Amino acid sequence: MRVVTFNILNGRTPDEDRVSVDAFRDAVALLDPDVLALQEVDRNQPRSQRADLTAVAAETMGAEDHRFVAALSGSPGSTWVAATGEEQPDAAAYGIALLSRFSVHSWQIVRLPVLPVKAPIRFTGDLLPTLVRDEPRVAVAAVIETPDGAVTVVNTHLTFIRWWNGRQLRTLVRELESAGRPLLLMGDLNMGPERAAALTGMRGLVDHVTFPAADPNEQIDHVLADGPVTVTGSAAPQLPLSDHRALVADIVCA
Numbered sequence: 001m002r003v004v005t006f007n008i009l010n011g012r013t014p015d016e017d018r019v020s021v022d023a024f025r026d027a028v029a030l031l032d033p034d035v036l037a038l039q040e041v042d043r044n045q046p047r048s049q050r051a052d053l054t055a056v057a058a059e060t061m062g063a064e065d066h067r068f069v070a071a072l073s074g075s076p077g078s079t080w081v082a083a084t085g086e087e088q089p090d091a092a093a094y095g096i097a098l099l100s101r102f103s104v105h106s107w108q109i110v111r112l113p114v115l116p117v118k119a120p121i122r123f124t125g126d127l128l129p130t131l132v133r134d135e136p137r138v139a140v141a142a143v144i145e146t147p148d149g150a151v152t153v154v155n156t157h158l159t160f161i162r163w164w165n166g167r168q169l170r171t172l173v174r175e176l177e178s179a180g181r182p183l184l185l186m187g188d189l190n191m192g193p194e195r196a197a198a199l200t201g202m203r204g205l206v207d208h209v210t211f212p213a214a215d216p217n218e219q220i221d222h223v224l225a226d227g228p229v230t231v232t233g234s235a236a237p238q239l240p241l242s243d244h245r246a247l248v249a250d251i252v253c254a
Contacts, residue, residue: 001146001253004033005186005221006239006246007157010042010094011053014212014243019048021056027239028060031246035144036061036099037155037186043068044092045075054097065104069140071095071157082136085109096187098140098155105150108141110175112158112168119161134159139172139187143180148253152176152183160190169199182227182253188244190220202226208236210245221247229253 011024019042028036036057042048054068070083070093087093114136120129139156156172158165169189176183184205189196193204202224209216216236221244233250 001034001148002032002248002250003035003037003153003184003186003223004031004246004248005037005039005155005188005223006031007039007188007221007242007244008053009040009242009244010045010048011241013241017047019051020241021049021051021053023241024053025056025060027241027246028057030239031237031248033061033099034101034146035153036063037153038097038099039155039157039188040094041068041097042094043070044090045094047076054099057097058099061099061101063099063101065142066097066099067107067140067142068093068097069095069109069138071136071138082114095138096140096155096157098142098153100142100144100153103145105143105145110139110141110172112137112139112156112171115159115161115164119164121161132161134161134164137168141176141179146253150180151253152179152181154183154185156185156187156189158187158189158191162191165190166195166199169196173200182225182229184229185224186222188221193219193222196222196224200224205229205231205251206234206236206247206249208234208245208247210236210247212243213238213245216245221245223247223249227253
């Protein structure tokens with residue numbers, strides 16, 4: 001079974017404010033995932049030609065089940081507000097998605113703690129920090145009936161604010177305490193492997209740097225496991241979109 005996590009940057013390249021739906025479709029086909037976790041996913045946004053990128057990926061990979069979960073509702077620069085889960089199916093939104101070629105028994109959505117104030121962040125090249133308000137963060141979990149039996153798969157995208165993403169991850173782990181094992185936790189965690197393993201008590205399955213895509217020097221995208229999971233192959237290919245590399249793991253759950 002091949003699992004993939006990929007922060008797609010809305011389907012665009014870092015140096016272009018333009019989404020290529022065709023390039024995104026080609027990337028999904030090349031990755032050939034059985035289970036796909038996507039972050040920074042657009043739905044019905046002007047910048048992505050109003051495409052439903054989750055639906056594009058589902059059609060491309062032949063997903064039997066899939067779920068888009070909005071973190072933000074509306075469009076950037078206008079009605080950009082926290083999603084509640086009550087939005088209309090075709091409403092403009094941005095969030096994460098989980099897709100599977102195998103049937104899904106159940107879904108769970110976890111809305112993670114939101115930083116209530118602006119945080120000072122020093123960006124590369126700046127002398128002084130900038131006050132930044134973080135966006136809402138969510139996670140989605142699915143119990144998937146794979147050829148190896150039932151597997152719980154979770155996808156999330158945590159904040160880049162280091163002292164807050166740990167709280168978000170601990171909250172998510174608590175929410176997953178009663179979930180079935182084996183369990184895979186995938187996504188852009190915005191932290192390194194050692195910290196991710198320490199906060200979750202899970203083991204990292206894949207050891208590849210993923211960011212920035214052109215010349216990666218750190219791994220902030222992860223596939224973590226709790227339970228009997230064996231890796232038979234892995235990769236972090238650079239694709240013609242995003243500022244992240246995709247993270248691929250071929251696994252056996254037994």
